[in-house]
């Protein structure tokens with residue numbers, strides 16, 4: 306392999322391409338002599354876009370083909386939204402870099418209403434995320450939640466066609482696609498605890514590829530790494546994939562990491578939540594401790610019920 310080339314395996318969705326282009330730009334900034342190529346690919350998740358995610362088993366649907374390409378040396382790295390990255394990696398691959406986090410919040414998108422409180426009785430809200438669904442239903446049990454799949458552009462088109470009164474999307478995705486003006490309001494973490502890793506981009510590569518790992522190193526963002534480590538540790542301990550009613554969100558203030566977590570029944574009738582704090586160096590243990598706390602409070606019953614086939 307040429308000393309001066311990095312190939313990025315990427316999905317072809319606009320968001321995936323934005324993220325790959327972002328990493329390409331950052332790499333070229335750090336290493337002006339480097340050539341960075343995109344290797345666009347179609348994944349199983351892209352083909353099954355119309356099947357409800359919970360049915361096809363969301364875990365890793367969008368990343369497997371990219372990982373095979375790296376293992377077969379048809380590409381060197383893959384760029385992921387951290388919230389879509391499964392908890393475990395194939396033998397030989399790992400996450401060598403987590404980039405600086407963008408806005409972690411969920412966004413309320415509607416052509417007619419300012420926020421969740423402004424929605425009329427029985428309004429239809431689009432989301433396929435059990436995490437978003439349970440938190441919306443907890444605040445507004447009268448609302449109807451309707452499945453919403455597809456790329457960000459497809460989801461907005463379905464809203465505009467009148468299929469929903471409002472939809473919920475990640476603020477970061479809308480910002481990256483230059484669609485911030487579509488955001489009617491931001492939903493603060495207190496009302497919709499984000500998914501683990503939401504808003505952060507990570508880079509996967511071959512763990513024995515020291516050339517690539519060294520080239521990627523300047524893109525690492527330490528604070529984001531601590532936060533996402535705690536969030537993912539909580540999710541991992543709860544054995545949560547990406548399609549689960551789990552929220553995990555960490556912040557750092559004065560060197561102390563604060564992690565909030567919740568597990569909720571999709572109908573919003575029960576939400577178990579807790580928090581934990583500690584040194585950034587104990588990020589992983591803080592996540593594990595919080596998961597144990599949630600399990601002690603009964604989170605397993607909720608998760609088992611969701612996983613029933």
Ligand SMILES: NCc1[nH]cc(CCC(=O)O)c1CC(=O)O
Nearest residue numbers: 386389474475477478503504505
């Ligand atoms: N599940 C799809 C997905 N994966 C990452 C993002 C947004 C960007 C991010 O969270 O980093 C989205 C869209 C959404 O949830 O609205």
